[in-house]
Amino acid sequence: MPFGKSIRIFLPEATVTGIRHAEIINRTGQAIACPRSRLDELKEWPETAKPGVYFLFEARLGDSKPMAYIGESESVAERLLSHDRKKDFWNEAVIFSNKDDNLSKSHIKYLESRLESLAKESDRYELENGxxxxxxxxxxxEREAMEELLEDIRLFLGTLGYPILEPLIQSSSTQPKIVPTATAENLAYGELKFSVRNVSALGLQTDEGFVLKKNSTASKTNTDSLSTRLVKLKEQLIADGRLVIEGDHLRLTKDILMSSSSYAAALIAGTSRSGPQSWYSEDGRSLKELEDKAVESSQ
Incomplete structure (x- = not known):
């Protein structure tokens, strides 16, 4: 059972868009988030002159997956100045180091490798790493100590608005040290199914929204009732390969996160749908029934 954590974030200029320093109470790990336009100010932060790992993040635009880059350096601030000249996609860097100065080159290389592996498994960002x-x-x-630091890094990233290490759904390949966002076992409603005409989909209700699972099938056609936003999303998913054409239907090649069960059902059916009345559990209960029962139990 995971224990609760308290993360303290210092805003030196009392603004959430500037430099932020984050630390977990009673832990040695620390993070600094810095906008690209403020890189020259990192020299005022000795934390960034230490060995560490870092992420470069592209701002999220529309429904396409943003880009990210993961790296390591024995002096992160110096490396970031190099990236500023050579890489164009990113607008913010997040740096991780230790307060007690005990990270060696071997440690940060281990962290870099594990972070890239976990980011690929979560598949929320397109990694720019070659x-x-x-x-x-x-x-x-030492491995155990680094795995513990990885958990801190995951928490820092999510708190700072970058859930790059958070799996949408736990898979068998997910490392146990990294706590997943959602699993079929820890969700109140479990796996849900929706079938209409020649298509069928599986999904999960999570804290972030509704996850459509890989290999779900969707309608190739849309009716006039499908919202313009979902029509554009469908086109984007086809363009980037997350939806592929198979005969008379489309198939999802990856898990995707939708804002609601209704949006998920509408994307699958190609027409406006009520999610609570479309998704059903294994025992035949609708999502609406499950939600109503949950409300009654909490009263």
């Missing part, structure tokens, strides 16, 4: 970093060899005790 080569897969080699995972350095560490003793068992």
């Amino acid at each position: 080569n897969t970093p080699t995972q350095s060899s560490l003793s068992r005790s």
Whole structure:
């Protein structure tokens, strides 16, 4: 059972769009988020002159997956100045280091490799990394310490608005050290199914919205009742390969997060639908019945 954490975020200029420093109470890890336009100010932060790992993030635009880059350096601030000249896609960097100065080159190479692997598994961002970093060899005790730091990094990233390490749904390949966002076992409603005409989909209600599962099928055609936003989203998913044409229907190649069960059902059916009345549990109860029962139980 995971324990609760308290994350303290310092805003030196009392603004959420400037530099932010984050730390977890009674832990040695720390994070600094810095807009690209403020890189020259990092020299005022000795935390960024230490060995560490970092992420470069592209702002999320529309429904396409934003880009990200993961790297390591023995002096992160210097490396970021190099990226400022060579990489164009990013608008903010998030840096991670330790307060007690005990991260070696082997440690940060291990972290870089594990972070890239976890980010690929979560599949929320398009990674701009070219080569897969080699995972350095560490003793068992050092690996455990780095895995603990990975959990802190996951929390920092999510709190700062970048859930790049958060799986939409836990898979068998998800490392147990990283706590998943949602699993079929820890969700109140479990796996839900929706079938209409020649298409069928599986999904899960999560804290973030509704996840349509990989290999769900969707209608190739749309009716006039389908919202313009969903028509554009469908076109985007086809363009980037997350929806592929198979005969008389479309198939999802990856899990995708929708804002609601109704949006998810409408995307699948190609027409406006009520999610609570479209999705059903294994025992035949509608999502509406499950939600009504949950409300009654909480009263």
